[in-house]
Amino acid sequence: MAALISLYHFLLLTLFPTLGRAGTDACKVARCGHKGAPIRFPFRLDFHQPEHCGYPGFTLTCNTNHQTVLQLPSSVNLLVKKIDYKLQTIHLQDPNSCLPKQLPNLNLSNSPFAFTGYGDYLGNFSLFNCPPPERSLGDYYSVPCLSVGGYQVYAIASFGSIFADLVSCVKIGGISSVPYDLLRGFDNQQRLYLNWSEPSCEVCEAQGKMCGFKNDTSRVTVATPCVSIPKTTKGASQKLIHVVVLALGAIFLALAGVALYYAYAAHRKQSEDQKRIDKFLEDYTALKPTRYSFADIKKITNQFQNKLGEGSYGTVFKGKLSSEVFVAVKVLNDSTGNGEEFTNEVGTMARIHHVNVVRLVGFCADGTRRALVYEFLSNDSLEKFIFSENQNSNTLGWEKLQDIALGIAKGIEYLHQGCDRRILHFDIKPHNILLDHNFNPKVADFGLAKLCSKEQSMVSMTAARGTMGYIAPEVFSRNFGNVSHKSDVYSFGMMLLEMVGGRKNTDATVQNTSQAYFPEWVYNRLCEGEELGIKTEEEEHGQIAKRLTVVGLWCIQWYPMGRPSMKTVVQMLEGKGDTLSMPPNPFDSMKPARALNNELPIISEAE
Known part of the structure; x- marks a missing residue:
């Protein structure tokens, strides 16, 4: 398409030399309204001046209010307030007096204009919609014309710092490749200043004349000869101009028809790419919580x-x-x-x-x-499915139960290792595991969570937190060690054993008192080489139940250093075959508390 336009311009310059002075006379100065900026080469007023009166990309129009309008790429329409032909600059203004609203769509890469008067640095900015701040935000640029409903929109440079108290702000868009100094003027400046370097008419303008298309098209297309600025259209050959314009239009349409297939294919690809980008931006915006x-x-x-x-x-x-x-x-x-x-x-x-x-x-x-x-997750919590009335019935199926256990482990591993700061949940239990329509698990309820640095191993706590039956021993007593991410591992292990047994780990309703504490009962059976006493229809299901049980027993070791990390737990759950070794007995309460490494620093709770 670019080659097609270039050919059109070549034909334009080839056919117009014969117009001579008549063409110049036809290019009288035009205006939109009596107060509008004078329009002459390289600009031309559409529907009022022939095409040879202006340079490609310099076409202006009049709106219904008799204001001069310049259309830039991406359908950015701005009002022309002044044209300085000697300095080759144009002063533009947004019709709605909100220039920042137009800037996200502004792209000058395919236009003859460039920014001027703002310095050489071009930057990227993000727009955030924020509630009224409690203190001055001097590093941010306020955008009043975008601010509504008591909220305030700020433009933040891509290299700028973001205050922690702006967590309630919502990103609403971005501005790319605009002068850094332009953002400073949002409060008191509503004009955009652009300049052009081609065509270069400084010599002619200095003589009080204007330049135009050359008669000799084998050279540069513009700049000389300098002609007097026309005031009237005396002697203009309008008929010849119309004939030539119509001929050029016919040629252009014929060439466009030949290139239609290629243009359609390119447009289709561009449309698909744009949809992909729009989907990404929609998803990105959706990741930010809304107030x-x-x-x-x-x-x-x-x-x-x-x-x-x-x-x-x-x-x-x-x-x-x-x-x-x-x-x-x-x-x-x-x-x-x-x-x-x-x-x-x-x-x-x-x-x-x-x-x-x-x-x-x-x-x-x-x-x-x-x-x-x-x-919204349509299948409620995991608790609903594992604590059924029939303890020998697994309503989810052993393969799905294994997938759920692995998904939960990956979620907790992400909290421990995947974020910029380690997140300790402190309330892992079946009630806080939600299932979507495909029974994919999602860790929920972070009301008791704490943040800590990934470089430090432990966290101090002023009081125990969590749910009875899932709280790690060290959360109650420091005799077992310091609180760390291993506390979540313990809670996960207790939940894993409940998933296998299909009931609470401590169940007073069990007739056989030796089975009242399920984890210890199942550990003793495994040590003695006995079956788990859990109903499975296939041998493979029995192996899944045993694997989940062994992993759970590793996780509930009383001392944190005896428990695996969640990364290791994921690897254990993803393993194939019967390769897991039995862990030490976590229920031997007669063993003295083993001393941990007391030299590790204890960090304070993150607020």
Whole structure:
């Protein structure tokens, strides 16, 4: 297509030399309204001046308000306020007095214009929509014309730092390759200054004349000869011009027909690429949690009509963002502590993007009313499926149970190693494992989570946290060691044994008292070479049950240093065959507490 346009320009310059002075006379100065900027070469006013009166890419139009308009690539339309032909600059303004709204679409790479008067540095900026800040944000550039509803939009340079207190901000777009100094003028400057270097008419303009197309087309197309700036159209041969223009149009259309197939193929590929980019940007935006008002929450939940469940921290309702997107909204109790669970959940989950971790879609912090908006998972929690009335019946199937165990392990490993800071969950249990429509597991409920550096091994705690039956021994007593990521490994191991046994690890309803504590009972059977006493229909299922049990027993070692990391747990679950060795007996309470490495630094809890 570029070659086609070049050929069109060649024919234009080949046919127009015969016009001579008549062509120049036809190019009288034009305006949009009596106050509009004078329009002459290299510019031309469309529908008023012939095509030879202007240089390609310099066409201007008049809008319905008699204002001069320049259309730049990507359909960016700006008003022309002034044209300085001697300095070869043009002053532009947004029709709606909000230039930043146009800048994300502005691309000068395919236009004859370039930025001028802002310095040489071009930068990239991100636009964030933020609530009113509690302190001055001097490193950010405010964009008032984009700010609505009490919120403030800031432009942040790609190399700039982001304050921690802007966690509630939402990215709404970006601006690429614009002068760094241009962003400083958003508050008090609404004009854009561009210049052009080709055609170069400084010599003619210095003589009070203008340049135009040369008669000798074997040379440069513009710059000389210099002619007087025409005031009228006396003697202009309009008929000849129209004939030539029509002939050129016919030739251009014929060439365009020959290239139609190639143009269509290129457009189709470009369209597919754009769709792929749009999908990426949509997904990227979706990864950032949105802040909702409490009125939004009521609308999303249809006035809290569909209740999914209730716990000590709040009530969960089913909601709908659109006809196809459903969410689960947890409305926190007003009396829930000092908001620590809420800040933990939002601050932690904003960092997390993993297939086996539930996604936080948004949140509400409207006075004392707080809510968390998650993706909706149709199959509820793992607890619903493993604690069935028939303890010998596995409703999920052993292959699926193994896939679920592996998915949970990968999710916890991501929390420990995949983020910029290590995330300790401290409440791993079946109730906090949600299942999607394909029974893929997702770790949920980060109200008790803590952040710590990945370089340090332990975390100090002022009080035990978690759910009885899943809390690691060191969380209760430091005689067993310091609290670390190995505490989550213990909770995972207890849950894994519950998945195998199909019941709580401590079950007072079991008739045989030796089976009341399932982990110890199953460990003794494995040591004695006996079957697990779990109903499996195939030998392969029995091997899965044994593998899950052995991994669980490794994870519940009383001392943290005896437990594997979650990375090792994933490798153990992915292993094939019967290659796992039996762990030491975790229930031998007569052994004295083994001393751990007390030289390791204890880090403070991350707020």
